[in-house]
Amino acid sequence: MTIDFIDVQAPEPGEWQQVSPGILWLRMPLPFELDHINLYLLEDNDRATGKKGYALIDTGIGVNKTQDLWDSLLSKLDVPLTKIIVTHMHPDHIGMAGYLVDKFRAPLYMSHSEYFVGRAMSAGSRGASDWQDDEYLVRCGMSPEYVASASEKRKTNKGVGQVIRPIPVHHERLQEGDELTIGEHQWRVMIGRGHSPEHVCLFNPATKVLISGDHVLPIITPNIGVYSTEPNANALKMYLDTLPQFKTLPSDALVLPSHKQPFIGLHKRVDELIEHHYEHLANLKAFCAQGKTIKECLPVLFKRELNEHNMFFAIAEALAHLNYLYFDNQVSRDTNQDGHYVFTLMENDLADRAKG
Secondary structure (H helix, E strand, O other): OOOEEOOOOOOOOOOOEEEEOOEEEEEEEOOOOOOEEEEEEEEEEOOOOOOEEEEEEOOOOOOHHHHHHHHHHHHHHOOOEEEEEOOOOOHHHHOOHHHHHHHHOOOEEEOHHHHHHHHHHHHOOOOOOOHHHHHHHHHOOOOHHHHHHHHHHHHHOOOHHHHOOOOOOOOEEOOOOOEEEEOOEEEEEEEEOOOOOOEEEEEEOOOOEEEEEOOOOOOOOOOOOOOOOOOOOOHHHHHHHHOHHHHHOOOOOEEEEOOOOOEEOHHHHHHHHHHHHHHHHHHHHHHHHHOEOHHHHHHHHOOOOOOHHHHHHHHHHHHHHHHHHHHOOOEEEEEOOOOOEEEEEOHHHHHHHHHO
16 A cells, blocks of 8 residues: 555645636645645535535635635635535644635534634633643643743733634534535535544545545644643544544545645555554653653654644643553552642553563
8 A cells, every 4th residue: 555645736825726527726825844735626506596615625815815826826716615614623734714604694613512612712712711721731840930920921922712704693503424415415524533632524435525524634644632621631542443434434535634735545654654643652651661741751752843733732642642641551640749640551561571
């Protein structure tokens, strides 16, 4: 089995490329190290007029530059958007949904959890105390200086709400196993978890096309993190539990991911992602033989130097892996005198390592 990328040049921002009959591939820029998001337009019919339109998968981050690109692109397409489908609530996916829903009076389709988590996330803390955010960072092993700096920045940071246009007050719920009609085709809803609460993927059995969002990505691995909003989540288990279902799909399905290049080789990529995480788990277990904090574990998972933006996701990813081991009774979790979590290989595993 191999992973083969389609021989289609990635579209420039504000342009499109056809990747399959009736499917256009768009790209919008992102102000991060991962500098783009893939969006897809699927041929559909306008409900009111019956004329041609497009259903949109994901929307881009909610900033003026993205809006300008959308306005330019839509003027060239000169057809309406009929459905706005958002795979999950992260700002690069939901950011422009409100603007596009209002522009076309089109329905917003999301899973229930993603919709309401998105609403809550964009609304911010609304004055709630942030001591639990500080506690989370302390438990992750971050220094007092780091925690104090993060706390100070939260006072002036407007949060992700500043890059998400107001989310519509109405949505159409997507659930596992639903059939969504887009144009002449039926798309089956598949739900992935771990990267986000209830991530929507869409599969078309007739054309063997999978819109995988962030759940299955080529080259890079989706961020699987545990954050201060739910510090005892077992996000990695949810991710690993919802990956194997994609191997029931055809091995030659065309996969349309949210980042990097569309590809064929779904089964191999699922196997690679699973192997990647189990390798990290094995390395962490060995590293925690003498007890380690979350921050001390970062070099096991990340070989590159972490900047401030990456550090936020890195500690969340490390905690996701360590929580997996903890809830599977492979490591213990204690709190040291500094308030940091310390994860230690369980005694029976230590004994097995000594015998080996």
